[in-house]
Amino acid sequence: MANNLLLLVLLASFLCAPIVYILGRNIGKRVSWVTFAALLAISLVFAGLMPTVEHSVILEEYSWVAAPVELTFGLMADGLSVPIVFTYLFVFACTALFSLQYMERRLGLDDVEENNEQYARFYTFFLLYGVSVAGSMLATNLIEFYLFFEMALVFSWILVLLFGYGDRKRNSLLYFLYTHIGGGALLVGILGAYWAMGSFEIADLANISSYPGAFWIGIAMTLGLFVKIGALGFHGWMPDTYSESPAPVSAVLGATSVLLSTYSLSRLMPYFIDVLHGVSGWLMLWALGTILYAGVMAIVQTDTKRLVAYLSMSQMNYCVLGVFTFIDYGVLGAISYSISHGLAIALLFLVSGALLYRTGTRDMTKMGGLAEKLPIVILATMAGFLTIGGVPPAVGFKSKFLLLSGAFVRGFESGWMELGVAILAGSLATLVTLAYEFRTVWRVYYGKLPEKLESVAGVPIMMAVALIAMSALSVIFGIWPALITNPIEVFIAHIFHH
């Protein structure tokens, strides 16, 4: 294996962007195939790394800036990043496949012109978005991490701005401002860490708890990431951005939010266990509040995409809850749940896109009895819902169970508040989740088929393939969870049992 594999992969994928753009201007929508191939190829590289990171860490370092501070440009693939990056890019690839027909329909609407230039832009930014996020998950120092993090924000903002529905200027501004302020808080934490220990290296955070101000550094980073994950109070951007973006964009936004923020929390927060242990119970409570609030909001939605948006907000916060248990099973559960959730949420956004594509509406009160008409879509819905509900045989079961095990252990160690959080997260929140999921299944797929929808046809083949591929991965991970959990366990063992 080349000893600069990660750099090559990253560079090659960035270089694909101009190629996609130029090709797109000439061949139009068919450039989605190129994007798909590029993303799939990178994701397969990471799938191939999976066995390697079960026993070792791949680390590449290049000198980047010498003065005034010495910065290295490092890339690291370990048990934490590889499964997440793989899932993430796989979702991107499937979404690219799905977007082919969907974007054709989207660009056919009045407010934007359909031409090759639009396709070229869409797929270029789409690709850049995916690669930037992958970059921030491989970064070894905080500046590099932050750089990719902000790049991802900019590219996704462009996608929302150019291709959203409704008042897309307002929505994208809201999205940008919220996330940028979150990024600002993160930057405060990063600079604080540099000021305290004189280094931007993530690995050097290991000694952070011995520095004064470590508590506030941890809090600043946490709050910054809480915006990304839509914690209650910081979630203002989320429902609008998610529901008014075209389905492929919502899908990757949803997957990014959960995967990138859980990755960042699990990468950074274990260094702060000593200083943050005291407040972590309150952070768990905050997460529980978000889970319940968004869960209840999801029950009352009648718009499919708003439903998925709230559902995503609700479930992502399980990951926050898991990480802040600071218990091995809790963190392991949170990371694997983020993978399950990333897959499932993208799947569900694509499902709502497929429903919109075929029925022309997002209003669930106008749907019903679609199970017969759209068998593949209901299968994908069930795969997504079962994953999110933590119901076997989907992968969500194991991850949620581990996460809750961690929460209960923490509860028994720490006291009533933490135990209460664990109990409510395991009982009430699960009940709420399954209530809105199966209510949706009933409303959309069963009951009486409205006359207007008598003539609905099945989904186009590429959409079907994308939905099936993602559902299949969720079930495969569910049946052989060791595929993803083995590498993650190595990472967990490394932080909890030195």
Add this chain to the structure above:
Amino acid sequence: MFGSLWLALLAPILFMPVVYFLGRSMGKRVGWVALIPLLYSSLYFMSLRGGVAENPVGEYFYWLPEIRFGLYADSLSLPIALTIAVLSAIIVIYSQPYMDHSIHEQYHRENNNAHATYYALYLAYAASMMGVALSTNLFEFYLFFELMIIPSWALINAYGSGERERIGYMYLLWSIFGAVMFVTGALSAYADTGSFEIADLALVSGSPWAGFIVVSMLLGLTVKMALFGFHIWLPFAHAEAPTPISALLSPAMIGLAAYAVVRMLLPVAGVMDSGRVLTMLWGLLTMIYGGMMVLPQNDIKRLLAYSSMSQMGYLFIGVASGTAIGVSGSMMHYVSHGLGKAALFLSAGAIMHQTGLRDIRQLGGLAAKMPVTATAFILGAMNIAGIPPTVGFASKLMVFMGAFGPGLEGNSVMLIIAVVAILSTALTVGYTMWAMRRIFYGPLPEHLQEVKEAPYMMTVPMVLLCLLSIILGLYPGIILNPLFEVVPGLLPV
């Protein structure tokens, strides 16, 4: 015999895609393919029967470094798993004519897809129930417990009658409610003992959390058993599920919760025994309430649904008594109720299939027209009422002997409970016999003059069930003797 516990458990699941894809072209006849794995599981479990009393079989693997999944067949879990396998195998034969008819009524055309999905879900459902019976780990138990909910929900939702979507949703929410209560207790037990092994649950005895853990797991399980207060979903779900599924839902699935109480909660010292008066009263209340509710029912399946609820009261009283004989009696009653109630549901289904009616007021005098169905109904009724020569006699007798145990030790409340429980068995005899009379005797109404006996594929399964219950009734020792060697070991000293 060739195989292993895991293979016997997973065979139905491995057959799911086969059944589904074959079913799309074969239609209803794919039921025969679905029979293969179920038959294999039944035969494999049967082949173990002789040996497990001395040498229980356990097969384990590590799922996570510290979490071990296993299947364990001893003379407590094996009869349960065997009952499930045998019932599923018999009922899958019955499903073919029945589902053919009901799918026709629903879609008004041939629908191979509907058959394919039905049998695939059926297999998943059967396998998950066997998994619940054989699990050795709470994590694994919960996995199968949740897995059981989904196919049964889908079967009600897609193939049920009446307001099936609403009822399916209600069934699902109640089941999940029970599951989350259970998992709260299970995770607390893990946090307390650091182990997910079911065998290690007894270690929580004496911990300050023991009460919380046992109570929340118990409440979760009693939702599944539909004890009084948690029973709202049962009459709807069991009455409106497709009849072959009712015949599995009703005895096989809900009784599993009683098995779980025996396996998991009785070994914990100091909790179940200190609440014995309450739990036995709860069982009694369920028994009487369910029995009373049977009487005014005019819908033949709703009638059977309430009678299941009432029978769960018997199961629970035996378990709650905490005596070796009562607990063994309950586990035995799981088997007899399984055979009896399945026979009742199948004959009710045969009546619905042949007459198109399920309102008892419109039925009557059918014994002459449908002799086999009538016989199956009588034997099933005798079985759940505990009348010899059916196996129900032995099991109910033991439940009562167990219930008297604590009573005779000088606790007068217990004694009263036991006496009332015995007297209320008259209720069971009463309602089953009265239903018999209304359905099978009396004048034959005009509109039923042309009714014929159900096809062989429906009558043969009923006959098999009745034969089994008589064989076991004559030789109850086949199950009881080995059962008696395990149960005392589970009770705290």
